[in-house]
Amino acid sequence: MKTSRNGTRRRKTKAITTAKAGLPPGSLVHVGAVKTDRPEITLIAYDENGIEESRFASIVESREYKPAHNRLWLNVHGLQDAEILGEIGRRFHLHPLVLEDILNTHQRPKIEDYGSYLFCVLRVFEYDPESRTLGSDQVSVVLGENFVLTFQERRTGIFEPIRDRLRTPLAPILKRGTDYLAYTLLDAVIDRYFIVVDQLGDTAEQLEDEALASPTPELLRTINLVKHDTQLLRRAIWPLREVLNSLLRGESAFFQQETRLYLRDVYDHTIHVIETLDAVRELLGDLMDIYLSAVSNRLNVEVRILTVLTTLFLPATLITGIFGMNFERMPLIADEQGFSVALAIMAAVAAAMAAAFWRRNWLRL
Amino acid sequence: MKTSRNGTRRRKTKAITTAKAGLPPGSLVHVGAVKTDRPEITLIAYDENGIEESRFASIVESREYKPAHNRLWLNVHGLQDAEILGEIGRRFHLHPLVLEDILNTHQRPKIEDYGSYLFCVLRVFEYDPESRTLGSDQVSVVLGENFVLTFQERRTGIFEPIRDRLRTPLAPILKRGTDYLAYTLLDAVIDRYFIVVDQLGDTAEQLEDEALASPTPELLRTINLVKHDTQLLRRAIWPLREVLNSLLRGESAFFQQETRLYLRDVYDHTIHVIETLDAVRELLGDLMDIYLSAVSNRLNVEVRILTVLTTLFLPATLITGIFGMNFERMPLIADEQGFSVALAIMAAVAAAMAAAFWRRNWLRL
Amino acid sequence: MKTSRNGTRRRKTKAITTAKAGLPPGSLVHVGAVKTDRPEITLIAYDENGIEESRFASIVESREYKPAHNRLWLNVHGLQDAEILGEIGRRFHLHPLVLEDILNTHQRPKIEDYGSYLFCVLRVFEYDPESRTLGSDQVSVVLGENFVLTFQERRTGIFEPIRDRLRTPLAPILKRGTDYLAYTLLDAVIDRYFIVVDQLGDTAEQLEDEALASPTPELLRTINLVKHDTQLLRRAIWPLREVLNSLLRGESAFFQQETRLYLRDVYDHTIHVIETLDAVRELLGDLMDIYLSAVSNRLNVEVRILTVLTTLFLPATLITGIFGMNFERMPLIADEQGFSVALAIMAAVAAAMAAAFWRRNWLRL
Amino acid sequence: MKTSRNGTRRRKTKAITTAKAGLPPGSLVHVGAVKTDRPEITLIAYDENGIEESRFASIVESREYKPAHNRLWLNVHGLQDAEILGEIGRRFHLHPLVLEDILNTHQRPKIEDYGSYLFCVLRVFEYDPESRTLGSDQVSVVLGENFVLTFQERRTGIFEPIRDRLRTPLAPILKRGTDYLAYTLLDAVIDRYFIVVDQLGDTAEQLEDEALASPTPELLRTINLVKHDTQLLRRAIWPLREVLNSLLRGESAFFQQETRLYLRDVYDHTIHVIETLDAVRELLGDLMDIYLSAVSNRLNVEVRILTVLTTLFLPATLITGIFGMNFERMPLIADEQGFSVALAIMAAVAAAMAAAFWRRNWLRL
């Protein structure tokens, strides 16, 4: 069972696979699991006058399309078809390294300034409290002058509320630039972190109850897996801190002064989610102590049982021994009630001892 | 019982609730528990000439009011009525994000400069030594050119001494600007921290006594909960350090040179309270060692009891066995006093061993 | 006993008492234990021409005094009379916050530049190796253009050697400014730290011997108390590092270039005393491992005793059982020497086993 | 066996051997194991027009050679012949300290700017999952204006894919400068790190399974050896971080603006590999807890067996004792079925107890 478990829930320490090693940089090969049946391209063109949504089955289809509004949000679900990305790259003049990073879904979160656009890699998490597994998808965002491109490995539904807000007639978001759209995308990702961190916190509290109730080495392994997951999450969120900080300091021209106030808010949320996550991690660290202490306690209980048993039987056995001696003259031996008296003495001694243990609470396991 | 306990005293690792996730920024929704029956608005207008206090039942009532003095302190208890906040926001030209942060009472402590006013979020703690629970309320302070606004979730009485000082005729505080008032508010919050930290320190010492007396896994859990509380407190105080430091360096124009000397004092107090808190946390960390050592010690004691018992009974049992053998010729067997002699030997051996244990202090549990 | 111990030797995590909370800043109330019968004022006036010492019973007495030399060192022992401080404050134009800090003897060490004088709070320690208690007093120093003021809670005798050097005719110290006097005071405080750290180191080594000999939970508590004391000491010394560093960088005009060379020496000593203290703390940290290992070892020894006992008695008891069986035909039973032979077998088996244990060193407790 | 193991797999904490101590700097002595039979010199001359490869048996042979293309990559395998290095040093004007560092294969990774060339020391690792040993070789790279020199202790095949890319006609790499070649070399080294880190991660997971199954002190030793290897790896990779960062900031003129974008990619990979390595190290750290918990658990199991045994036999033995007493009147004694009844009682008691244990899961080891 252990092996199969390891099999289904492998630790996520694996780095870039060796298949990629040695290839020239910029080679467009999708590295990562294929998570959708086929890619899906959605284009939202909007400005203060309205919004127009289009969905393309293939990249060929989209070539003819001329948008009626001048702010574009192009979203791609599914990355297995490198051709689509190649075409988008050519049309938006993306650097080969950007395309490579989008396809290789094992990137660290980062924001890079390529002069005419900002490239941003994020990681979206999903926690399943049942199986206690943490899944993650890479979301790449390119923010240019009037366009936002987003690339996801599969539908996570994370940007759906933003699409709904765009669809609302006269929504304030329509009046603002694409930098504001990029901010709302970022905000949606961070909000998702709060949910996952809360779920991990709940799991940690369940594990605490289990550790007190039945401390098995298997439980310890589960604790370590969850600890590992929080670490994974932390490593994904931590770089955002610095990235947002650099955007706040105004190092990039892509965010307007007004939008930066909102970025400061996102930055606060990021710090907050990191602190909450750290509290969860502390909880998990303390769990180890609770676990080890519960194990020690069980040992104490078992030694105590042994002691109680020995204590209850040794005196009785001694008494049987005494009356089993072969002396010719022994008290009680010839007595009619001798046997009963002996049994009574044994029972009395055992009862007295049991009472003593009762008072010391030793009979409660 | 464990579940109910977990229920009444949940760990405070929860982040912003998911209800808020996905809403556009600046939506005025109160996030947090409602802690008062109905909001209460108090306005103190003061300057060197005097002071005037007003209390409004509703926000409508206050619209007509014209203050006679030119420094204003507006305080709101209870945040469930978003309308009040909306009106105050409009009248003092507060940014939507500020109003959102006031209503969402899960903010990290911070100070933000919005150009025409400083916005400051603080956290006020209350510790109940009986139930060993740490409660907290968010206090938001807005410091503008001649006004201070304070927003609290409920009455904590923390600012009452300051009101008393304002009410004292010719009090020095009346002659100083609203920046000095803001300083005294800050000082009152930090002074409260000292009290809470002292209470946590007392609890830690009680727990130490309990750990030595009866080390149960439940106690360990309590230790971890208190440790968690100190961590929570630390996370609330720590950001103040940097915030005060930036105010001291004169990055904000809202504090006059003279008031900054007092801010340096508050800064010193903050460092001091953090150091005291760290000492408490160390104490709690050491507690774990004391606890584990007490558990080990109890195991030692129990093994010792087992050893003592075995030692006292084994020789006696052996003697009964010897005289229980069926040899036809055995010494003492036919003797009149044989039985008594055998018992005497047993008692003597047991007494000698008990004496040996007594000297080794093994009979003391 | 535990309670009384806790009573006499309370942990020093207590912060500013709650009595002070809520008072306006600058209120002159002495916070801390009163350690002297009555305050004592000493004034030393000196320059290259000579020295004049005066002692005043009350502050009134000193008003008439006109010093003959132009460098002043005013020392006050005992701080319970706030009036004295008030007068000194007025005469030397000290800020109310300075006076407040002098009276409130729970300050962190610090140096603050008030423009026309430097204000410096230090902490002097005293260690009693017998009771293993660490006491501390606050020493406040004010360094002005031609005067040095020192305030102590009670006589510690720490500055006595400096007075002796001043009294020596033509001593070099008379020729130098008050900044050099301030340096010698600082140096005396740091030298005292070396002594206390050495005493703590000796205590740590004694505790190590005790841990190996008799690891009781009470000892663990003592170890933690000493650890706590080193932490306390470290927190008092650590801020000096930064403070001296800022003086060295020449941020303050009160120390002349020549005196700064000596300050660099004091800085080196401070680093050295911190490093030595850290070595002591490491020692105490390792002590925990030695303690726990000694506890484990004792458990091993006790289980071993149990095993030895069981091993020595079980075979003998089995033999008595064998000859206690009621078979009609049994060897040796009818034999004249049967009983003796049986005893001899028991003795032989026990002796053989004892020898085996002896060789394994199991009989040594 | 322990000694031989220590012998074959010595920890790699050894520093520069003492043979070198005291020699003047710049003495050309090869310090390190000789890993090849004889040195091998390969020269690749290339530019956008083509590529020419030459292989020299000795350094004398190469003196006559005039390359047809103006970008040179000179590679040396095997460093035991100091003469070769001396000649290369003279021809490319390398500083004696550079040559010394190339020969002494115990260098830390570093990049040094010598004005007319960059000198870079890297470490290439190889992990053998069977014997769980980590081997490493030093690779030195000198990057000048139009030439790259690489020095390796032996053939590792790490640069073979790059040679293949150079051999491809019209490959983009031919059109770029030697700084791009240096980047690809660096990239190849980092890619190798990913592979080694993955192998270490797999080993860590195997060790986890072993720790749960059979926690022996020998296993603990293995865990520590692997932990040590990860530490070794980390120390080799960590300096690259700073080095790449300084190259990125443009402190060196040897990398063109265009190539720096690629260096940023290498920098990202370096951070990524460090983070992955840290995850492996955490895993190994948690392993210790799992190991200790498994040991504790085994102790619990063994005490439990003892308790079960005692519990099953003590009542039966007591019953035999009771019927072994010598009372003249005892129930059942004269009964025909007495013996069987007694045995039945013993069996029943034992069975009842075994059932109780079964329900508590105590019979499962």
Added chain:
Amino acid sequence: MKTSRNGTRRRKTKAITTAKAGLPPGSLVHVGAVKTDRPEITLIAYDENGIEESRFASIVESREYKPAHNRLWLNVHGLQDAEILGEIGRRFHLHPLVLEDILNTHQRPKIEDYGSYLFCVLRVFEYDPESRTLGSDQVSVVLGENFVLTFQERRTGIFEPIRDRLRTPLAPILKRGTDYLAYTLLDAVIDRYFIVVDQLGDTAEQLEDEALASPTPELLRTINLVKHDTQLLRRAIWPLREVLNSLLRGESAFFQQETRLYLRDVYDHTIHVIETLDAVRELLGDLMDIYLSAVSNRLNVEVRILTVLTTLFLPATLITGIFGMNFERMPLIADEQGFSVALAIMAAVAAAMAAAFWRRNWLRL
């Protein structure tokens, strides 16, 4: 024995002795153990034309001496005669604090710039693998314009190879300035560190073997002593890092540009030795886990022995009990072979159990 051990090998946490406390700064008193019979003064005068060595029995003797070459290296072994130092100080215009630091051999390593010379305190170590003791001597170096002064507590022979290099006719070192000589002295000290760190690493590996073989609390103490020694060493080396870094950044004019390249090499070595030392310290940290695990394991083994014994004897004892019962009708009792059959049953049960243990490997201690 414990006391004597503590006596002969005291921990080196002692700071400056209290004898010095309270003395005015610059008092020339030798603080530290006297390690040589009498001081020895050696003067080497050299330049590119040659070298002249002189040895003086007393400081008086040296007054007449006029060197023929213009670069001087004055070395003093033995510091007990403060008069010698006083004279040297006057002749080379050294600051009183420098002389004090040379005599007080408990300094931290440091480099101080006194304007016309650099003053440098180093610590040279010596490790005795037999007694596992680490000794250290202070070496003070003064580097001025054309002279180098070195002061050692006793002959350590550490500078002998440098003297040999100076004595070699036409050696390159003769052509270079005294800054290069200072570099070679520094290099010799660092090379010595490598040797000591290697010896500590060997000791750590021996201790690992001992911990696995026989984990006694005394061994733990030894482990902690060695850990303490590595810490001591680290504290001595660590400050060099910063010091060399500041020399490299060119903050001091005493090192020429050319020599700085060599200093960079020394800096690299320092980092390397610190990293190697850290690896040794990690090894020692892991040792604690191995030790504790070996102790746990031994407890397991001992409980197992107890269990095996109980298991082998309890069934046999029960059988003797059964046949010892006094039923009138019992099977086998009257049988001729009854006794032998009973013994055979006992032996068979014991053998079956022993076989079961054998298969579980429980009979191997």
